[in-house]
Amino acid sequence: MREKAENIAARIPNLVLRANKIAESILTGLHSKKKVGPGETFWQFKKYEHGDPAQLIDWRRTAKTNEIFIQERELETVQNITLWRDTSASMHYSSKINIDKKIDRANLIVMALSIILSKTGENISLNGHKQKPLRGKAATDFISDQIYKNIKNSYIDNPNFIDIKNNSHVIIISDFLNPITKIEESLKILANKNIHGCFVHIFDPSEHSLPFKGRVNFNSLEDNSSILIGNVESIKKEYVRKINNHYKKLKDLISSHSWQYISHTTISLPEEAVKNLFLSLNQQNKLNI
Amino acid sequence: MSFFSSLSLISPSALWALVAIPVLWFVLKMYPPSPKNIFFPPIQFLNNLGKKEETSSSTPIWLLIYRILIILIIIFAFANPVYNPTQFFSKNGPFIILVDNGWPTSVNWEKRKNKIFEFIDIADQKNLPVILVPTTKKDISSDKIELMSPVDARSKLETLSPNPWPSELDYVNKILSRLPLDQNYNLVWLWDGINHDTQEKYQRLVYRLNDLGTLKIINYLNDLSTKVISNVKRTRDDILNVEIIRSLGTIEENIYIRALGANGEILVRKKTLFNLGNRKTKIDIQLPSKIMNELSYLKIENVNSAGSIYLLDEKWKKRNVGIFGDKSLFRTQPLLSPIYYLDRALKPFSEIKLGELKNLINKNISVIFLPGIGKIDNENTNNLKKWISKGGILVRFASPNLMASNNDLLPVTLRTSNSRSLGGALSWEKPAQIKSFNKESPFYGIKIQNDIFIRNQVIAEPSPVLASRTWASLEDGTPLVTALKIEKGWNILFHVTANADWSNLPLSGTFVEILEKIISLSFSSNRSLNSEILPPYRLLDGFGRLTDPYPYSAPINLDEEKISITYSNSPGFYGNDLYRRAINLGKYIKNLEPLVVTFPEKVSYENTIPDKSLYLKSWLMIISLILIFLDHFLSLLIRGRLKINKIPFSKILKINTILLLIFTTCLSNNDIYADDKLSSLQPQLGYIETNNIEIDRISQEGLRTLGKVLETRTSILLGPPKKINITKDSISFLPLIYWPISSDSKTISEQSLLKIKNYIENGGLLVFDTRDANPSSIVKNEVTDEQKILKEILRPFDLPALIPIPGDHVLRRSFYLLNEFPGRWTGEKLWVEATAENSRDGVSSIIIGRHDWAAAWAKINNKPIFVVVPGGEKQREYSYRFGINLVMYAMTGNYKADQVHIKSILRRLQNLNFNEGQKGSETPEHEMDSYTKKAINERFREIEDEENAK
Structure with a gap:
């Protein structure tokens, strides 16, 4: 028991550490393209024009020149970003020991993203918790805490869409193995609320290619059902066709609602996914960066 | 055909396992190789795909056959087949x-x-x-x-x-x-x-x-050289010179010669050596002349053939001699009685029986002396005559009343007138001396002392046959000893009395020699006696055992120059119960040599x-192991787990190592059981299970308590005692086995006998305890049941000679210095092997006693179970000391015999003695016997001398 608990506990700082690393690499990458200086709210200096509120005048800047400058802040367009990752049993799977489990990868992406977003000053909420959207360090602390608790305690399987505010940006991370119709339903609800977002589809490489041979008894992670296959190779083709069909349907569905779709296998680098995700967020909304 | 005909099974009963094969077939068929279990999240996509494959997933038939084949091979291997090709028969004739x-x-x-x-x-x-x-x-x-x-x-x-x-x-x-x-x-x-x-x-x-x-x-099959006792000579009264020959002289060889008594008891055992290149060896065997008489044959140890035995007939023995005379005189005034003189003269070389004439004749006696007897009644005369004709020797002496008797049973006719006396008061002749014996006389060669004077003699009637019947005469030619042969026997007359009345001959050494000669006539090798044909009496069989004569055995003529040993004249005793002669094979083997024959090419x-016989078990096992190994791959192949680049070797190896271990234990011949492992890791004392639960319990508790005592006093740590069922249990790891004999103990089987022999050979120690030295049986002084049973048990052993434990035996000082070995009882002897020269460094492997030690040792809850008599708790303490010595002896052998310790031991012993002398309190009841004292003192002096010399 204790050993197990320690193991799990050891994973948390590890997760945060890895997430930090990823976030840093992305942030520095972004900053090299932008202007110097962090400045959370500072956007640009602007010549004073009539009508501008006097308290906006940046006196230091004004003193350097003859003209009067006001400090123009960014438009108050702080995004509510809601993160949700699938914690169902099927996520707890990796086909090989040296490959991350899908849930681990999902957690990592959530964590890294939340770090980045907290730095850019977004309101972040982890869906499924009755907690107001948080900003900054409070957000990352809360999320890492929740991830830790989720590992320890029960899972929150389904996104709670009612809690999601309108105009939120939603990031859904899952393996999307449930039937397409169910996904479509939830997508519709969100679309009705005028919510946009991104689907991050995580899958294990084995799920895509079925690399098994011979006589295999396949067990479900969700329930106790199992299927015995006498010769796996013989059904491989059919399976691949079937699952690709599922993926295609999923993609079509998502793009038809003009959501973003990012697919991510657990063997590729997590940075990639986080970066793509971040860029897609940038595309859709003007973030404060 | 040729392969299978030269194949044989050592344990065909293993083939019964074949019965199980149909069952196995079913089992294998019903349970196909188990599938690989895999968790797979997108399982719903497999839902409708697998069904048509499901049915084909049972074990393929070829795999089934393959596995059955493996099992067949294993079963066959356990039947232990031997392939024995003989390329012999090239021809089809008889x-x-x-x-x-x-x-x-x-x-x-x-x-x-x-x-x-x-x-x-x-x-x-x-x-x-x-x-x-x-x-x-x-x-x-x-x-x-x-x-x-x-x-x-x-x-x-x-x-x-x-x-x-x-x-x-x-x-x-x-x-x-x-x-x-x-x-x-x-x-x-x-x-x-x-x-x-x-x-x-x-x-x-x-x-x-x-x-x-x-x-x-x-x-x-002739790898051992054949050994034969070829000749035995008596070089001195108490020394036999034995000559042994062998067929091959290629190695140096030690052999033991046993001198055995009539009932097979060993009198003497001696070692002799065949030197390299020598085919002959000689050895002197010395026996006290008393024991010499009991000697009945010599044997080469561990060789059972007719040639390894040398029978000794009557010639080697003291004769039974009977004397019939006036006993009352012998008792009251012995020096006057002729019996006294005869008795003294005959004693060194004969067994003397005094008795009535009638009894003597019937008593299997070969020489009867009749000193001072004149008339013999008719019945006895007839009996004596018959007896003489069968080979008896009657020796009579002159006496005053002989003159009155008839002339029956006298070799010569005596003058009826009175005897003549020489040198007497009324005589003018000097006392006469004996003339030296002439060649015809059996006494020829005996030196006559010149202080012998004959004063009185009976005179024979002159006759033509007198000279030929005279064996000794006086200087004047008158006969002193005359003899007449009657069929096989002799009738001898001394013309003087057997006492000192008529001459001082009976006082002289010459008299003894003359008598010895006469007695030797009764089994004489003297040629004059040899013209006889003897019937077979008891003959040796091929294994050197005496049996009754064969139907085709023929009488032997000892007269013949050359006797050849054939079916009709096989070695053994010839003659009858009164007189028998030994014919020994060894004596008639001219030249014991190996055959030297050149062989024609085809031979x-x-x-x-x-x-050439090939023991296939191990090979079959290895083959089946390989096949099982292959089977793993095959089943993995079927299950699709076999990835060429990543074979799960570790798993396969794990399974196969277990199999290998099982197989190697199957293959090893000496199965060591778990029980033995215990006793090999921690020494245990063993005791033999009897039919009596109570005795077993006492043994158990006794040895357990002894173990505790050992633990506290010595560095020996013993495991719990082991109960041994001699037929079932292995005993090879036990240092000591305590064997209580109860009145209902059984004898042991052949197999366990072998086991015990092996145990002894390899240095085990058996302690037999007849437990019967209790005061009541000692008083009765009879052989108890337990002793009889012990004898019965020990009979099949090839036991070396046992002796009462000598004073300097290691057992007396292996830990404590002990003089006695008390148990519950005390006072009886402890018997050990006579350890002169055995292979185990002089360590006795058998100890026999009667003291019921286990009963003295046994304690339950620290309270003794039995009272020890008569010494009480002190005796119990000594019994523990004995137990400790015993275990030490079993563990360390003759370590304490090492001279390194002797000095300090001697010091201690001397001090002990000194203290005893001073205080008289230490251990008065364990006083040392004089022998030990003497030996110790001598040894001590030697050591002192040595040190001084340095």
Whole structure:
């Protein structure tokens, strides 16, 4: 028991550490393209024009020149970003020991993203918790805490869409193995609320290619059902066709609602996914960066 | 056919396991190889895909057959098959087996027999008739040729045994000459490798056999050199000089000669050495003359053949001599009684019986002295006459009343007038001296003391036969001793009295010598006695055991210059119960030498055991192991787990290592059981289970308590005592076995006997305890049941001589210094092996006592169970000390015999003695016997001297 608990506990700082690393690499990458200086709210200096509120005048800047400058802040367009990752049993799977489990990868992406977003000053909420959207360090602390608790305690399987505010940006991370119709339903609800977002589809490489041979008894992670296959190779083709069909349907569905779709296998680098995700967020909304 | 015919199963009962194969078939069929279990999240996509494949997933039939094959191989392996190819038979004629079954073959007769059985088996397989030709002639009817079926040959072989006489070549030739020559024979000659005739004759026989067909000569059973006691001489009264010869001189060899009594008890055992290159050795065996009389034969130890035994007949023995005379005088005034003088003179070399004449005649006595007896009544006269004619010797002495008697039973006629006296008051003649003996006399060679004077004698009536009947005479020619042969016996008369009345002859040494000579006549090698033909009495069989004569045994004529040992004259005793002569094989072996024969090219000569037989068990096991290994791969292949780049070796190896371990334990011959492991890791004392639970409990508790005592006082840590069922349990790891004998103990089986022998051979220690030294049985002083049973148990052992424990025995000082070895009882002797020269460093492997030690040791809850008598708790303490010494002795052997310790031990002993002398309180009841004291003091002085010299 204790050993197990320690193991799990050891994973948390590890997760945060890895997430930090990823976030840093992305942030520095972004900053090299932008202007110097962090400045959370500072956007640009602007010549004073009539009508501008006097308290906006940046006196230091004004003193350097003859003209009067006001400090123009960014438009108050702080995004509510809601993160949700699938914690169902099927996520707890990796086909090989040296490959991350899908849930681990999902957690990592959530964590890294939340770090980045907290730095850019977004309101972040982890869906499924009755907690107001948080900003900054409070957000990352809360999320890492929740991830830790989720590992320890029960899972929150389904996104709670009612809690999601309108105009939120939603990031859904899952393996999307449930039937397409169910996904479509939830997508519709969100679309009705005028919510946009991104689907991050995580899958294990084995799920895509079925690399098994011979006589295999396949067990479900969700329930106790199992299927015995006498010769796996013989059904491989059919399976691949079937699952690709599922993926295609999923993609079509998502793009038809003009959501973003990012697919991510657990063997590729997590940075990639986080970066793509971040860029897609940038595309859709003007973030404060 | 040829492969399977030369295949045999050692333990065919394992094939019963084949019955289980159909069951296995079912099981394997019902349970296909288990699938690989995999968790797979997108399982719903597999939902409708797998169904049509499901049915084909049972074990493929070829795999099933493959696995059955593996099991078949394993079962077959356990049946322990032996492949024994014999490329022998090249011809299809009858199979002639020449079997040497002369006296040298008895040493390993069973092996020889088994070898012949093997040949008969081969003949059986080939369906050939067998001709079994023993090379010793048994009786006249046996020299015919008999074509037998292998079955008959087997039953004939069963009855075949070695004979105590040598093989006869003439006989073999005679048989062979009866063979029809038109056949191609297969010949096997299982020879003994000893030249019984001449080398040329053997050579000719080999050629002849070679001409008859394919010949194979088997020599490897003659690897031991044949040994024979060839001669025994008495060089001194108490020394026998034994000459032993052997057939091969290639190695140095130690042999032991045993001198045995009539009932097989060992009187003396002596070692002698055959030097390298020597085929002959001699050894002097010294026996006190008293014991010499009990000696009945000599034997080479561990050799059971007619040649290894040298029977000693009456010639070697003290004779039973009877004296009939006036006993009352002997009792009241011995110095006047003639019996006294005879008794003194005869004692050194004869067994003297005094008694009534009638009894003496019936008592198997060969010489009867009648001193001072005149008239003998008619009945006795007749009896005596009969007795003499059968070989008895009657010796009479002159006496005053002899004159009055009739002349029956006298060798010469006596003058009726009175005896003459010489040198007396009324005589003018001087006392006469004895004339030196002439050559015809049996006394020839005896030196006559010149202080012997004859004063009085009876005179014989002159007659033509007188001179020839005179054995000794006086200087004037008058006879002193006359003798008459009556059939086989003698009637002898001394013309003087047996006391000092008439002469001082009875006081002289000459008298003793004369009497000795007379007595020696009764078993005489004197030629004058030899013209006789003796019937067979008790003969040796091929294994050197005395049996009744064979139907074809013939009387032997000892007169003949050359006696040859044949079926009719086999070695053994000839004669009757009164008089018997030994004919020993060794004496008639002219030249014990190995055969030197050159072989024609075609003859196959097997000098070493051709072990071509292949024991297939291990190979089959290895094959099945490989097949099982392959099976793993196959099943993995089927299950699709086999990835070429990543074979799960670790798993396979794990399973196979277990299999390998199982297999190797199957293959190893010496199975060590878990129990033994315990006793090999921690020494345990063992005790033999009796039929009596109570005794077992006492043994258990006794040894347990002893173990505790050992733990506290010494560095020996013992495990719990082990109960031994002698038939079942292994005893090889126990340092000491306590063997209580109860009145209902059983004797032991052959197998356990072997086990025990092995145990002793390898240094084990057996302690027998008859537990019967309780005061009541001591008082009765009779042989108890337990002793009888112990004897019964020990009978089959080849026990070395046992002696009461000597004063300087290591057991007395292996830990404590002990003088007595008390148990619950005390006072009886402790018997150990006479450890002069045994192979185990002089450590006795058997200790026998009667003190019921376990009962003294046994304590339950620290309270003794039994009272020890008579010494009380002090005695119990000593019994523990004995126990400790015993275990120490078992563990360390003769370590304490090492001279390194002797000095300090001696010091202590001296101090002890000194203290005893001073205070008299230490251990007064354990006073040292004088022998030990003396030995210790001597040894101590020696050491002191040595040190001084340094």
